[in-house]
Amino acid sequence: MLTTILTNIGLVLGLVIGVPFLFILLLSLINRNTKQHIATRFGINGQLYFGFLGIMIHEASHLITALLFGHKINQFRLIKFPSSENPTLGYVHHTWHQRNIYQNMGNLFIGIAPIFGCCGAILLACRWLLPNGYELVVTLADQTTSAPITIPDFNWPGLLIFIVIAANICIGGFDLSTADFQNAKQGLWQAVVLLIIVALISSFLPIRTSLFGWLIQLTIILSVISGFNLVISLLFNGFFRLI
Template sequence: MLTNILTNIGLVLGLTIGVPFLFIFLLSSINHRTKQQIANRFGIGGQIGFGFLGIMIHEASHLLMALVFGHHVDQFRLVRIPTADNDTLGYVHHTWNNRNLYQNMGNLFIGVAPIFGCCLTTLLLAKFTIPEVYQSLIMSTHQSFSQMTFIMPTFSWPKMLIFLVVAANICIGGFDLSQADFENSKQGFWQAVLFLVLLTLVISVTPWQESLFSLLYHFTVIIVVISLFNLLISLVMNLIFRFI
């Protein structure tokens, strides 16, 4: 019984924190370098031109999750023109009750929200611009990791071009988590871990644990597929701006 519970705790923490944070680190690192390349080549304002959609989605994701976790939003700007004195591209200023476990835990999700917000937006963009590719992508999420395959279907090149241009803008401006984002996430990390451990303990003594863990596994597969999709776009954009 104890071994089963410890295994379940390791599984839940690995799938809900380990796997997503691996992609969070990769996506943020790659797109941070891309934005630096753009700033070096076109000036700091070039980040607005090449990534304004992503910047707005980035800040809107922070804002939405701050509201979900009951934080008080003092000020926010979805996008702003950077200056020599202030190179901030957007911001969400929020406060919370340090004695409230739910609000403290929310800092983790508020900090990393742009990664999920941009992934979801890119997925929805694919659904409406290249539905054939979207359907093939969704079908691949129903496979196990060891058997996962993706077959590129036929698609409309003009629509694919539209998708790539918009998706590139989202990736460049949205996936770059700032140092403040990571610091904010740290404040809720241990509260989130404690909550997940307690939740796993409860689930482990219920008759629904198998179906719930199966649902968690399927959710993780979806996260992996979508993240790999965005990682590929991010790598291509990084290579393009490295050589232009």
């Protein structure tokens, strides 16, 4: 029983925190470098032209998650022109009660919210423009299916539009700032404690199988979309390095 409980705790922490943070670190490093090359080649405002969708989704993800965790929004801008004095492309200024465990824990999820927001937006774009690709992602996440995985036929105009949208979201949305990471760190221990409690309780409940099945499906979808985002990010990083 102890082994099962420890396994459940490791699984919950890995799926909810570990996997998202791994992709956040990789995508942030790549796309931060891409934006540096864009700013050098096209000027500081070039980051907006090549990543405006991602920037707005990034900030909207912070904003919505902050509201969900009861934070007070003092000021926000989903997108703005940067300057040498203030290079930020958008911001969400929020405050919370330091003694409120729920609001403090929210800082972790507010900090990493862009990966879920951006991945969700790309998944919706896939469903709209490439329904066959969307069905492939759903099939990969469905652990009960035994159907063979085949590469579907794509609508080429839809594929090209999808790649442009995905690239814009990747370039602008997956670059977490130092402030984002610092903010996320403030709620880390509260979130870890809560997840450990959830894993412990679920280990003794009949919903355990359903809960972990749902978490694994969500992580597979996140991993598939994030893996695609990594490929797109690397390709466009190479492109902006060469031009």
